[in-house]
Amino acid sequence: MKDYWGVIFLIIAGLLPIIRLFNQGFSSILIFSVFVVVFLWKGLQRASSKLPAPLSLHYILLGIIFGGITQLFVQLEGLEKTFSAVPIVHFFQALTIYFWVVVAWYLVLRKYDFSPWSVFWVTGIWGIIVEAILLNGSFNVLIWFFIFVVYGSFAIIPYLLTKGKFDLIKRKKPGLKIYLLSFFLLVLALFAAKVLIYLMALVGIK
Numbered sequence: 001m002k003d004y005w006g007v008i009f010l011i012i013a014g015l016l017p018i019i020r021l022f023n024q025g026f027s028s029i030l031i032f033s034v035f036v037v038v039f040l041w042k043g044l045q046r047a048s049s050k051l052p053a054p055l056s057l058h059y060i061l062l063g064i065i066f067g068g069i070t071q072l073f074v075q076l077e078g079l080e081k082t083f084s085a086v087p088i089v090h091f092f093q094a095l096t097i098y099f100w101v102v103v104a105w106y107l108v109l110r111k112y113d114f115s116p117w118s119v120f121w122v123t124g125i126w127g128i129i130v131e132a133i134l135l136n137g138s139f140n141v142l143i144w145f146f147i148f149v150v151y152g153s154f155a156i157i158p159y160l161l162t163k164g165k166f167d168l169i170k171r172k173k174p175g176l177k178i179y180l181l182s183f184f185l186l187v188l189a190l191f192a193a194k195v196l197i198y199l200m201a202l203v204g205i206k
Contacts (some may be wrong), residue, residue, distance in 0.1 A: 010036050026076035028150045031069065035153035038160050039116075049164025058165065059109075060102050062158035067098025070154045083197060084206055092205075096196045098154065100189035105155060108182045113171040119159050120152035122179060126186040127151030 014036030017029045038044060051058060071094045074080050075087060083093040105119065114122075127147045132138045159166070174182075200206065 007040065010040065026073055028070060028074040028077050029146060030073045031066070031157075032149050032153045034066070034069065035157055038157050045160050046164060048161035055110075055162060055165045055169075056106060059106050059158050059162045060099075062161055063102025063105075064095070064099055066154055066157045067095055067102065070150065071095055071098065074150075089205060093197045093200060096200075097190060097193040100192045100196075101155065101186060102158060104185040104189040105159070105182070108174075108178070108185060109159065109166055109171075110169065111171055112174040112178050113166075114159075114174055114182075116156050116159050116163065118174070118179075120156040122182050123155035123186065124148035124152030126183055130187065130190055 014033045017027060017033045020027055021030060048058075048062075053061075068091075071091055074094070075091060080094075082090045084090040101123070105123075108114070109119075125148065127150070128144045131151075132140075132144050132147050138144070
């Protein structure tokens with residue numbers, strides 16, 4: 001019965017960003033609706049996990065695709081501070097952040113058996129601390145929640161679609177140190193993205 005009510009809650013929550021789309025236009029929170037579809041569609045998860053592609057390529061490519069979808073929603077929303085005045089350049093600059101986040105998670109998930117919800121929570125909290133508080137100095141709880149949901153949704157989707165492959169690997173259960181390590185790697189991912197954006201600017205992509 002608990003699972004039944006949980007599914008109903010997720011469906012209702014997943015419909016809210018779509019309702020918002022028709023009333024107020026695009027929002028990055030739409031990635032949560034995508035997550036709900038992927039989370040509830042077990043057949044899609046199984047089919048994706050059976051695709052004949054190496055796990056590393058499969059997982060990272062999915063991360064780039066859904067990172068790109070998330071960034072598209074962000075730019076259509078029009079509230080983000082841009083790296084570049086040229087939208088397509090900004091898109092690829094921002095995509096470097098999603099790319100390195102996915103790489104960081106792959107390095108961790110290859111060895112440690114995180115639950116999908118753990119990936120959601122760790123990435124969401126990282127988004128709040130790094131983007132909302134440290135980079136933008138925001139202490140608005142609604143903005144925290146918004147960023148938490150967007151980052152958590154983006155991060156969990158590629159894992160759900162490849163978890164069948166990850167489960168074929170012998171992995172350890174993560175302890176507190178590994179959770180902290182995961183968070184640290186996400187911080188490094190942001191630093192790596194900033195370096196890559198800087199290098200892009202040096203060669204004229206800005």
